[in-house]
Amino acid sequence: xxxxxxxxxNVNFHFKKRELTALxxxxxxxxxxxxxxxxxxxxxxxxxxxxSIVNLIGKPGYIQSGTIKLENKDITKMNLRQLQExxxxxxxxxxxxxxxxxxxxITIGDQLVETIRSHTKINYKDxxxxxxxxxxxxxxxxxxxxxDQYPHELSGGMRQRVIIASVLLLNPDIIIADEPTTxxxxxxxAEILQLLLAICRDNGVALILISHDLGVVSKVAERTLVMxxxxxxxxxxxxxxxxxxxxxxxxxxxxALPQMALPGQRLNQIKGSMPSxxxxxxxxxxxxxxxxxxxxxxxxxxxxxxxxxxxxxxFMVEDMLSEFSQDDEGSL
Amino acid sequence: MKHIKADLTPPIPGSRWxxxxxxxxxxxxxxxxxxxxxxxxLVALLAPLVAPFDVDDPAFMDLFNxxxxxxxxxxxxxxxxxxxxxxxxxxxVILYGTRLSLTIGVCAVILQASIGICIGLIAGYLGGxxxxxxxxxxxxxxxxxxxxxxxxxxxxxxxIFGVAMYQQLAMLVLILxxxxxxxxxxxxxxxxxxxxxxxxxxxxxxxxxxxSQKRIMFRHIxxxxxxxxxxxxxxxxxxxxxxxxxxxFLGLGMPSTEPSLGSLISEGVSYMxxxxxxxxxxxxxxxxxxxxxxxxxxDWLRDHLxxxxxxx
Amino acid sequence: MTHPLxxxxxxxxxxxxxxxxxxxxxxxxxxxxxxxxxxxxxxxVNLTIYQxxxxxxxxxxxxxxxxxxxxxxxxxxxSAGEIHYLDQRIDHLNNRQRMLFRRRMQMVFxxxxxxLNPRMTVYQTLSEPIAFHNPQLSRLDVDEQVETxxxxxxxxxxxxxxxxxxxxxxxxxRISLARALSVEPEFIVADEPLSALDVSVQAQVLNLMMDKxxxxxxxxxxxxxxxxxxxxxxxxxxxxxxxxxxxLANTSTLFSAPKHPYTQALLSAIPRLDSxxxxxxxxxxxxxxxxxxPIGCVFQARCPYANPRCYSETPDMTxxxxxxxxxxxxxxxxxx
Numbered sequence: 001x002x003x004x005x006x007x008x009x010n011v012n013f014h015f016k017k018r019e020l021t022a023l024x025x026x027x028x029x030x031x032x033x034x035x036x037x038x039x040x041x042x043x044x045x046x047x048x049x050x051x052s053i054v055n056l057i058g059k060p061g062y063i064q065s066g067t068i069k070l071e072n073k074d075i076t077k078m079n080l081r082q083l084q085e086x087x088x089x090x091x092x093x094x095x096x097x098x099x100x101x102x103x104x105x106i107t108i109g110d111q112l113v114e115t116i117r118s119h120t121k122i123n124y125k126d127x128x129x130x131x132x133x134x135x136x137x138x139x140x141x142x143x144x145x146x147x148d149q150y151p152h153e154l155s156g157g158m159r160q161r162v163i164i165a166s167v168l169l170l171n172p173d174i175i176i177a178d179e180p181t182t183x184x185x186x187x188x189x190a191e192i193l194q195l196l197l198a199i200c201r202d203n204g205v206a207l208i209l210i211s212h213d214l215g216v217v218s219k220v221a222e223r224t225l226v227m228x229x230x231x232x233x234x235x236x237x238x239x240x241x242x243x244x245x246x247x248x249x250x251x252x253x254x255x256a257l258p259q260m261a262l263p264g265q266r267l268n269q270i271k272g273s274m275p276s277x278x279x280x281x282x283x284x285x286x287x288x289x290x291x292x293x294x295x296x297x298x299x300x301x302x303x304x305x306x307x308x309x310x311x312x313x314x315f316m317v318e319d320m321l322s323e324f325s326q327d328d329e330g331s332l
Numbered sequence: 333m334k335h336i337k338a339d340l341t342p343p344i345p346g347s348r349w350x351x352x353x354x355x356x357x358x359x360x361x362x363x364x365x366x367x368x369x370x371x372x373x374l375v376a377l378l379a380p381l382v383a384p385f386d387v388d389d390p391a392f393m394d395l396f397n398x399x400x401x402x403x404x405x406x407x408x409x410x411x412x413x414x415x416x417x418x419x420x421x422x423x424x425v426i427l428y429g430t431r432l433s434l435t436i437g438v439c440a441v442i443l444q445a446s447i448g449i450c451i452g453l454i455a456g457y458l459g460g461x462x463x464x465x466x467x468x469x470x471x472x473x474x475x476x477x478x479x480x481x482x483x484x485x486x487x488x489x490x491x492i493f494g495v496a497m498y499q500q501l502a503m504l505v506l507i508l509x510x511x512x513x514x515x516x517x518x519x520x521x522x523x524x525x526x527x528x529x530x531x532x533x534x535x536x537x538x539x540x541x542x543x544s545q546k547r548i549m550f551r552h553i554x555x556x557x558x559x560x561x562x563x564x565x566x567x568x569x570x571x572x573x574x575x576x577x578x579x580x581f582l583g584l585g586m587p588s589t590e591p592s593l594g595s596l597i598s599e600g601v602s603y604m605x606x607x608x609x610x611x612x613x614x615x616x617x618x619x620x621x622x623x624x625x626x627x628x629x630x631d632w633l634r635d636h637l638x639x640x641x642x643x644x
Numbered sequence: 645m646t647h648p649l650x651x652x653x654x655x656x657x658x659x660x661x662x663x664x665x666x667x668x669x670x671x672x673x674x675x676x677x678x679x680x681x682x683x684x685x686x687x688x689v690n691l692t693i694y695q696x697x698x699x700x701x702x703x704x705x706x707x708x709x710x711x712x713x714x715x716x717x718x719x720x721x722x723s724a725g726e727i728h729y730l731d732q733r734i735d736h737l738n739n740r741q742r743m744l745f746r747r748r749m750q751m752v753f754x755x756x757x758x759x760l761n762p763r764m765t766v767y768q769t770l771s772e773p774i775a776f777h778n779p780q781l782s783r784l785d786v787d788e789q790v791e792t793x794x795x796x797x798x799x800x801x802x803x804x805x806x807x808x809x810x811x812x813x814x815x816x817x818r819i820s821l822a823r824a825l826s827v828e829p830e831f832i833v834a835d836e837p838l839s840a841l842d843v844s845v846q847a848q849v850l851n852l853m854m855d856k857x858x859x860x861x862x863x864x865x866x867x868x869x870x871x872x873x874x875x876x877x878x879x880x881x882x883x884x885x886x887x888x889x890x891x892l893a894n895t896s897t898l899f900s901a902p903k904h905p906y907t908q909a910l911l912s913a914i915p916r917l918d919s920x921x922x923x924x925x926x927x928x929x930x931x932x933x934x935x936x937x938p939i940g941c942v943f944q945a946r947c948p949y950a951n952p953r954c955y956s957e958t959p960d961m962t963x964x965x966x967x968x969x970x971x972x973x974x975x976x977x978x979x980x
Contacts, residue, residue, distance in 0.1 A: 215915030258876035542746035
């Protein structure tokens with residue numbers, strides 16, 4: 001059974017003069033203990049999707065239609081108290097900037113203890129022991145000393161570890177990590193990713209990793225969703241998507257990586273840039289940048305189709321598949 | 333959530349002026365304030381044309397007509413708002429007074445702003461000892477009460493050069509006194525914004541191009557720091573008019589032959605208890621409406637020029 | 645290619661927060677803490693940049709790579725050491741003396757949202773340096789040059805009256821590059837020009853930079869933390885750590901055979917797409933903040949091969965058999 005299933009989710013932003021669509025018909029499932037990644041460039045709507053899952057989308061944004069089911073309970077229909085019950089306890093979030101979650105004027109120890117005590121009846125000393133234990137779990141050296149330090153006394157990597165520790169306190173089922181390593185240096189990034197991976201594996205926690213870096217994604221996620229202009233354009237196992245991308249956008253994204261070209265040669269760039277929400281193109285949103293675009297792409301929205309490798313929303317793949325099956329029939 | 337929202341805000345085409353104007357249209361109170369302010373400016377400019385009497389005419393002052401109540405009470409339709417203790421038509425005097433008050437207010441604030449902006453820019457951009465020196469000067473200036481400085485200065489001026497001389501130069505002296513006492517407000521605001529702007533890469537880019545410090549300060553940094561100045565500017569005009577009115581009320585402002593709103597009120601107070609309330613009350617209301625409009629305008633500008641609300 | 649364009653020797657930069665008249669007056673009790681106000685950003689950097697090459701400087705946050713760039717451009721004055729441009733010494737120049745070199749060396753900045761003046765149109769941004777450095781040009785000539793420049797970086801010339809906020813990040817970075825090219829320099833310092841951009845846009849800007857290098861025979865000093873870009877773009881790579889260069893090598897040599905323990909760790913940490921890559925080498929601890937002048941090797945605290953000599957003696961850059969230079973006692977002694 002699916003732990004989380006998002007179906008036909010539409011998120012809109014309501015401005016004085018116009019209505020902008022941020023997410024269009026987004027559907028995906030997450031099984032218990034599964035690690036998936038949402039990949040896309042800035043403006044693709046991946047962070048909005050992350051916030052929508054816990055119904056944290058703030059004004060002027062709102063969920064226009066669709067359902068988000070956490071074990072058959074629809075998050076979109078919950079009241080504030082039920083939502084608060086879910087946030088943190090069942091679904092936890094990790095942000096790019098740890099200071100978004102940490103209070104700068106309270107020691108990290110007290111913040112952890114407060115989190116524990118707000119959910120379970122336990123005295124300070126026991127809570128402190130649990131907190132130190134968790135800090136040790138996320139490989140923080142000398143946790144007893146760190147316990148009494150303020151967030152600004154820690155480095156960026158250390159703060160992100162504290163966040164992971166605080167997330168683990170309540171044993172969530174799902175962790176949503178929104179660009180957790182973007183602000184960190186490469187060597188620290190590698191350590192945090194390993195830690196995140198180990199924690200999800202050991203505790204059977206499902207992970208939704210939001211990232212723009214395909215390299216990061218390939219290290220962590222089993223399944224990948226590629227987003228473009230508020231829609232999922234391709235979904236499939238991470239390795240398959242990286243080795244055999246189907247959608248022209250995924251292909252372009254991978255080909256644009258410097259390691260895909262010979263040193264000193266020109267890179268394979270995608271022309272243009274991601275459209276803003278206000279000027280979303282008709283039909284397939286990628287068509288102005290797509291080298292294979294036809295008239296059909298300019299007017300009609302492609303449906304999701306399983307290509308044998310991954311699910312893709314693209315007419316070109318659709319046409320190729322139907323040709324393929326016709327050939328098969330012909331030969332029979 | 334803030335960063336997401338910022339990304340989603342549709343880009344605003346055109347300059348910030350168009351952005352401001354489109355904001356104006358939506359806010360009725362701001363529209364009203366702007367309308368009142370423009371009306372005052374217009375009246376001040378056209379005072380010689382719209383005033384029913386010519387104030388420079390010697391026949392204007394006629395003690396036979398002294399203390400006539402407004403026309404809706406006295407039914408004397410020669411004087412719409414009545415006359416003052418010297419028999420002058422109150423409407424005409426108020427029109428000319430508004431003209432004087434506004435001129436003094438605007439000129440004094442222009443003086444304040446030019447001094448303050450230059451000092452703030454130099455202090456913020458050059459930093460170090462220059463900054464320390466200029467800002468300590470500002471602190472010293474602020475530690476005196478502006479009113480006290482003005483009173484001492486004006487009193488000394490009057491006693492040295494005599495009242496006759498003072499009456500000739502009253503307007504100029506008032507502009508100077510009010511203008512020179514409040515510059516630290518501008519200097520501090522500008523300095524704070526300059527310190528923030530100085531860190532930005534476009535300043536480094538200009539330095540790398542070899543562009544002179546003066547040009548970087550005035551051409552590159554200054555336009556990016558003007559938003560808060562505009563807010564202070566409007567509010568300060570109101571303050572300067574009030575300051576002038578207060579000085580005049582104390583008898584240190586405009587002479588009664590050339591009355592500003594402040595001197596009118598000051599004069600009117602002595603007639604209050606004699607029953608001629610209008611000589612004091614009508615100029616006061618005129619002043620209050622003007623100050624209120626200016627402050628509303630300033631508030632509105634503050635809300636709309638908030639750097640976070642207006643995204644570059 | 646073999647002609648040295650810029651030579652840097654023994655460059656040091658210390659930032660100190662004492663600037664004001666009252667900054668140095670401390671309460672007696674705090675005297676001992678006065679030291680912490682200093683940041684040692686560069687601790688003796690030696691580097692030569694050759695004509696027509698792309699030299700990449702890589703390193704993590706706080707390693708001093710941006711300070712190096714700013715020192716070369718004269719935005720920060722070095723505390724010690726010399727910078728030579730061809731045969732002239734260019735550190736400690738005043739603004740007027742530096743003017744001659746402004747035309748020849750330019751800079752592209754990291755943040756495309758802050759590096760263009762928000763209150764100036766693209767036309768104003770580009771025409772200012774052109775008119776400033778070529779006062780003999782007529783207005784029409786300047787207009788024409790701005791137009792050609794914009795077209796050459798792939799921005800349509802009729803958008804020159806627009807303000808920066810009307811452009812996307814990639815477009816702004818193109819405009820920044822156009823501004824740098826407007827004075828026809830021969831050397832460009834690029835301080836993390838791609839880090840704020842998306843992958844597909846990064847490729848566009850990187851391609852543009854390579855095109856321009858070919859067109860004008862530019863030399864680049866390219867500062868980045870993205871090793872994938874380095875591998876693709878650089879001729880030579882300098883790896884920096886805590887204000888010093890610890891390894892300098894040709895790109896292919898560095899990526900195939902990294903020698904310094906820090907370089908090895910850095911390379912192993914890149915998240916690669918192929919799953920066969922080995923697990924990253926774990927370093928002990930984090931990058932220390934450079935509030936004290938380092939004694940010995942800068943990497944001592946995190947190095948798995950450190951011995952007492954590393955804590956007392958600064959390793960020199962030594963030339964290896966494959967042409968790379970490394971500053972490491974362990975390699976010198978054959979322990980690694």
